[in-house]
Amino acid sequence: MEISDIFNDWLLASVRMAAPLMLLGIGGVFTERTGVFNIGMEGMMLVGAMAAIAGDLVTGSVWVGTLCAMLAGGLLGIVHAYLTVTRRANQIVSGAAINLFALGLTNLLYGPLYEGFKYRPRVPLYPKLAPSALQELPIIGPLLFAQPVIVWIAFVLPLIATWVLYRTSWGLNIRAVGDHPHAVATAGVSVFRLKYIGVILSGVFAGLGGSALVLAELGMFGPNLTAGRGFIALAALAVGSWNPTWVAAACLFFGAADALQLRAQTWSQTYGVNIPYQFLVMAPYLLTIAALAGLVGRTKAPKTVGKPYDPETI
Amino acid sequence: MCDAPRLFDRFSQGLGYDAIAVALMANGNPLGVILTAIFFGALRAGAGKMQVVVGIETPIASVIQALAVLFVIAIGFAERARVTRREREQEQDQELEQETAVYGN
Numbered sequence: 494m495e496i497s498d499i500f501n502d503w504l505l506a507s508v509r510m511a512a513p514l515m516l517l518g519i520g521g522v523f524t525e526r527t528g529v530f531n532i533g534m535e536g537m538m539l540v541g542a543m544a545a546i547a548g549d550l551v552t553g554s555v556w557v558g559t560l561c562a563m564l565a566g567g568l569l570g571i572v573h574a575y576l577t578v579t580r581r582a583n584q585i586v587s588g589a590a591i592n593l594f595a596l597g598l599t600n601l602l603y604g605p606l607y608e609g610f611k612y613r614p615r616v617p618l619y620p621k622l623a624p625s626a627l628q629e630l631p632i633i634g635p636l637l638f639a640q641p642v643i644v645w646i647a648f649v650l651p652l653i654a655t656w657v658l659y660r661t662s663w664g665l666n667i668r669a670v671g672d673h674p675h676a677v678a679t680a681g682v683s684v685f686r687l688k689y690i691g692v693i694l695s696g697v698f699a700g701l702g703g704s705a706l707v708l709a710e711l712g713m714f715g716p717n718l719t720a721g722r723g724f725i726a727l728a729a730l731a732v733g734s735w736n737p738t739w740v741a742a743a744c745l746f747f748g749a750a751d752a753l754q755l756r757a758q759t760w761s762q763t764y765g766v767n768i769p770y771q772f773l774v775m776a777p778y779l780l781t782i783a784a785l786a787g788l789v790g791r792t793k794a795p796k797t798v799g800k801p802y803d804p805e806t807i
Numbered sequence: 808m809c810d811a812p813r814l815f816d817r818f819s820q821g822l823g824y825d826a827i828a829v830a831l832m833a834n835g836n837p838l839g840v841i842l843t844a845i846f847f848g849a850l851r852a853g854a855g856k857m858q859v860v861v862g863i864e865t866p867i868a869s870v871i872q873a874l875a876v877l878f879v880i881a882i883g884f885a886e887r888a889r890v891t892r893r894e895r896e897q898e899q900d901q902e903l904e905q906e907t908a909v910y911g912n
Contacts, residue, residue, distance in 0.1 A: 503896035572877070582880035586831045589824055597869030616892065804894075 511748025520698025527691030532588035536595025536721025541703025570696020581801035615712035671795030
């Protein structure tokens with residue numbers, strides 16, 4: 494492989510691997526802006542990924558799969574919203590329980606999902622819409638045009654989310670709920686409804702992220718396929734200071750690091766550089782810690798995130 | 808791990824997460840931790856046997872654990888603590904009113 498090929502391959506993979514993270518990041522912004530942590534996004538993504546494969550496998554349509562994923566994520570989002578907003582349960586515990594539930598459920602359904610198949614079949618994937626002439630352009634070809642359509646969606650949605658959050662009155666409400674819910678209540682807007690919307694949106698986006706993870710390239714499901722991506726997206730929230738565009742940029746950074754790490758594994762084998770692959774796998778996570786440690790003083794989390802809202806106490 | 812005196816890949820199998828659930832179900836009571844830990848341990852230990860004997864898949868154990876946690880927090884210890892706190896505050900308010908009434912006279 495020539496250097497330019499390797500570079501193009503890496504660019505292509507970076508963008509593709511960042512897409513699910515970016516979708517998760519948008520969901521994370523909405524839930525934390527309404528003052529609710531959702532560490533259950535990892536599990537919601539996992540269930541979403543399985544639902545996407547199941548829907549796609551049964552109907553043969555990638556869009557039905559996507560819809561199934563969003564629905565599955567949204568359902569878990571409703572559970573999290575009910576527990577944390579209505580029942581005022583501890584948000585971390587609820588999220589951890591949802592992760593545990595999702596892991597168990599997907600492991601349980603993994604057998605039945607592929608029952609009757611000798612090997613795991615690959616389901617139809619998201620189409621690549623750009624004409625092949627554009628796909629073959631140097632650098633911007635792989636970067637922009639040789640991507641499945643979900644990647645384009647993942648790159649446009651953060652911009653739309655930023656516009657909604659900062660340029661519409663509804664977005665102002667969402668941002669205000671996380672910082673000062675009582676002020677929102679005084680203005681006559683339902684805090685509970687906004688919180689529910691924020692948490693359910695995070696579930697829907699996590700499900701969409703799951704479908705982007707499996708239906709962009711892989712086309713099949715495996716146990717614990719998400720492998721901590723939900724938590725990386727949570728780190729991206731802090732690095733991107735809860736602004737969808739910056740969060741997306743952070744996700745792109747983490748995606749690029751992960752893609753580089755995967756490629757470095759094969760290089761170290763090809764060129765006989767003896768770096769144990771475990772160190773390379775660690776690298777993106779070390780980067781996450783470094784980014785958080787370097788930025789944590791400067792980021793401002795929504796003020797009431799993690800605290801349950803009680804209309805009767807101020 | 809006491810039953811396998813060596814270190815292998817992913818030996819902890821998400822025990823850290825289970826511990827969060829154990830602490831929650833014990834409702835912050837150190838002695839309750841013993842009971843809930845035994846409950847969770849029994850679920851895990853029984854799951855392997857169930858697979859061998861009856862053919863039920865092992866992941867059912869973590870599904871049951873998760874559902875147990877979700878139902879416990881849905882019943883809501885926090886909610887109950889809040890209600891008792893409010894009742895206590897109301898009592899204090901009443902006492903305060905009575906006292907001021909006495910001093911007022």
